[in-house]
Amino acid sequence: MLFADAGQVNRRSRTFLFSLAIVTTLFGAPPKRPKLVLAIVVDQFRYDYLLRFRGDYRSGLLRLLEHGAVFHDAHYLHAATVTAVGHSTFLTGATPSVSGIVANEWYDRETARTITSVFDPRTKQVGGIPNRPGASPRRLLVDTVGDELKMQAADSKVVGISIKDRSAILPGGHMADGAYWYDLDANAWVTSTYYRDTLPDWAAKVNREQPYTRSIGASWLPFDAKDAAALSQDDVEAVTWKRVVDGRTFTAADYAASVATVHRIGRAVARFFADHDLLLTPTMCQLPYPLGVLDMMNTDGAAYMAALQASTGFTALFNFAGNPAITLPLGWSRSGLPIGAQF
Secondary structure (H helix, E strand, O other): OOOOOHHHHHHHHHHHHHHHHHHHHHHHOOOOOOOOOOOOOOOOOOOHHHHHOHHHOOOHHHHHHHHOOOOOOOOOOOOOOOHHHHHHHOOOOOOHHHHOOOOOEEEEOOOOEEEEOOEEEEEEEEOOOOOOEEEOOOOOOOOOHHHHHHHHOOOOOOEEEOOOHHHHHOOOOOOOOEEEEEEOOOOEEEEEOOOOOOOOHHHHHHHHHOHHHHHOOOOOOOOOOOOHHHOOHHHOOHHHHHHHHHHOOOOHHHHHHHHHHHHHHHHHHHHHHOOOOOOOEEOOOOOOOOOOOOOOOOOOHHHHHHHHHHHOHHHHHHHHHOOOOOEEEEEEOOOOOEEEEEO
């Protein structure tokens, strides 16, 4: 049996209670819940753009860089870094083998057709062209941050908006209140019967007013960065400048035709893998070029692109198709240069 002096016990109790009060004051109060959480994904925005164009950032991106969390050594755990995989990963933490979203689109053996990551024939598209199949997150096998939020606070709202269906749907998850994307064929904002049977008033109003018409023929300039009209050949590499000049001649119809070509290539590759498990090719169409041949400062942009296309035909196929591929150095040339195989 343990005995203690009553005075000692009282002093110790007071000390303990005082310490407990301090800890409770400092750490006990729960953090204030934010009213809005906004998740933004910028497609093809490489990390080095944050450094290369740092002097042009004066508002939103600058605030994130100076007052936000910036990860300098972040890596993907998955091989296929296409958009649907990224959109299904960044608010779930699940890699493709767990989430079920392995690509933008793939060949479905059960239905013997190529499907997208959000294709859902059990739903219908709402808005745009009538009677089109809809889309949903049903192929996503895991929960998102939005799903967890809805389970904790059922009255919260989770909404996804994007030009593409997969980027509007996959980050929002299964319990989202809505997902809206742009139907390029109808030039209209649409959704799916997975979420609702009619468009909300604001979306119908935007579709009626067609605000995009105000931007046809207009110059697209950065909001808070250097005036794009002032961009000159001295600001970028010669090859990049050639693409800027060429890009200014492309129309929306040219862009749409290019996208359609990429999709046709993807479907052709999917049909091949319906009957084959592996495609083994060389990595390059020829031995590596000497240093300087693929020089981004080459003022002959056409010659640069011709040399690039002549050597990368095999790798470009999978870039277009969106299929995962790996390249391994399996041999050496007589001059000691590596020879790779891709599969």
